[in-house]
């Protein structure tokens with residue numbers, strides 16, 4: 001057990017609530033990984049549910065489908081508002097695309113939530129190989145490299161100043177490509193830790209959620225600016 005994993009286990013169980021955007025994709029796997037590291041994990045489908053979470057996971061799946069459904073259900077604006085207001089958010093694979101400010105190789109008009117100052121390329125590894133697995137060292141994750149599963153994954157083509165690159169592919173045709181980033185309380189990985197049983201990336205995120213909760217949640221228990229109403233979509 002790593003230090004991070006241990007600290008997540010030893011803090012009060014369920015002291016933070018982390019939502020998983022549950023429109024499409026591997027929602028169940030993220031809920032299980034979050035619960036395993038001691039968070040209260042809940043699906044988020046409606047704008048009002050955003051007000052009840054301390055952090056949010058955008059799962060893997062299909063970013064265009066998720067964005068279309070989010071728009072149809074009136075969630076896109078509230079999601080943008082929540083991320084902009086500082087809601088800690090972790091995007092894996094399609095979730096990374098949704099968090100990115102700029103997307104290459106996207107169908108015309110693809111919407112994102114944005115907030116993460118990166119340019120990602122969709123299906124970036126596809127030219128070499130559709131899906132593959134590789135060991136990736138992730139800064140902030142102790143205990144050795146993460147076994148990273150890539151499935152029609154994006155990579156980060158360009159990260160602005162202020163975005164920390166916390167993981168790159170080592171070896172193979174995609175050597176050096178950026179596949180994990182962090183900007184404040186936003187985290188994104190090209191790969192799917194929720195599919196491997198290794199909960200260290202989720203533990204890292206839940207620790208960020210705890211730290212942000214201490215900063216943002218005041219005595220009234222609300223995150224400033226995050227509510228059920230409002231956002232344009």
Ligand code: GLN
Pocket residue numbers: 059060061062063064092093094095097122123151152153154
């Ligand atoms: N290629 C998908 C997309 O663009 C992402 C794949 C995944 O999440 N495994 O949304």
